[in-house]
Amino acid sequence: MAKRCPDVIKRIVVEGHELASHGLAHQRATQMSKEALYEDIKQSKEILEDISGKRVVGYRAPSFSINDSNLWAYDILSELGFIYSSSTYPIKHDLYGVPDWPRFQYERDNGLIEIPVPTVRKNNTNVGIGGGGYFRLYPYWLSKKRINEFMKLESAPYSFYFHPWEIDPKQPYIKNATWRSKFRHYVNLSRMESKIEMLLKDFNWGSMYDVYIK
Numbered sequence: 001m002a003k004r005c006p007d008v009i010k011r012i013v014v015e016g017h018e019l020a021s022h023g024l025a026h027q028r029a030t031q032m033s034k035e036a037l038y039e040d041i042k043q044s045k046e047i048l049e050d051i052s053g054k055r056v057v058g059y060r061a062p063s064f065s066i067n068d069s070n071l072w073a074y075d076i077l078s079e080l081g082f083i084y085s086s087s088t089y090p091i092k093h094d095l096y097g098v099p100d101w102p103r104f105q106y107e108r109d110n111g112l113i114e115i116p117v118p119t120v121r122k123n124n125t126n127v128g129i130g131g132g133g134y135f136r137l138y139p140y141w142l143s144k145k146r147i148n149e150f151m152k153l154e155s156a157p158y159s160f161y162f163h164p165w166e167i168d169p170k171q172p173y174i175k176n177a178t179w180r181s182k183f184r185h186y187v188n189l190s191r192m193e194s195k196i197e198m199l200l201k202d203f204n205w206g207s208m209y210d211v212y213i214k
Contacts, residue, residue, distance in 0.1 A: 002047050009051045018207035020058030021045050021082075028065035029073050029087075038076050045080060058208055060161075061087035064096040064117065074108050084113040084213055086159065091119055091126045099126055104156045105212055115212050118158050120150050131161040136188045140195045144202060157211045160199065167193040 002009050012019055023029075024044040029037055041059065048056045059082050066073045066087040077085055091097045103126065105115045117130035128134045129146045150158055165171055169189040177185070 002044075002051060006051045009048065013052045013054055018058065018209050019048055019052050019054055019056055020060065020208065021048060021056050022060050023062055026062045028063050029061045029070055030065045030067065034072055034076070037070075037073060038080075041076060042080055045082075055081075057081070057083040057213075059085050059087065061085070064089040067096075067098045067101075074112050074114075075110060078108075078110045078112045082112065084115055084208070086115040086117065086208065088114060089117040089119075089128065089130070091128045093128075104154070113213065115159065115208065117161070118150055118156075120146050120153075130159060132163065132166075133184055135160070135162065135195065135199075136166055136192050140198055143195075144199075147203065158203075159208060159211070160205075162192070162196065167196065 009019065021041065021044045024040045024047075027040065032040065045056050048054075059077055061073065064087055066085070073087075074085065088101055089097050090099055090101045090103050092099045101116065102114070103116055103119055105113060107113055117128065119126040120129050121127070127146075129143065129150060135143050147158055166189065169192075171189070173186070174182075
């Protein structure tokens, strides 16, 4: 994407936003060898830095795919000069999640900072409130309520994410996808952009680096 749309990358930086890496091929880290993941992250970082002229210090693994099976991914990130990762979601989910991992920012043995996606505790279970499908599927009032609850009860900052395709209701429709995939991918696409606008108005925001690291 960065290679095809370099002007978008430059605009992100010019407008004062933080530029971070999500990898090159958007393949789950759990499905890659050490060598393949190293090259994927290295190339992504180099491309972003060459286009933007800025150092890239943050990374998120596709589908939050760092877990107990590939802790060596943190050593790769450290070796490549990253300062922080936000690659874990401490919830139970059929595609990702490490519910018994820390809920809040912490430092790995190699000095890398991991910033888990935010959750709230409900009935002794971590519930996702960090964005993405949860935010798109839930009514806005419920998401806002849980964000306020998180900020009232916890001393940690709150972070939020969404995908560019989630604000594109005219994207191609894949007819032969499973019903679950269709539900997760297409429900409420037409409402997402307005919900993002409300979120921006209702809360004060900063970059990941400025809020968690600086």
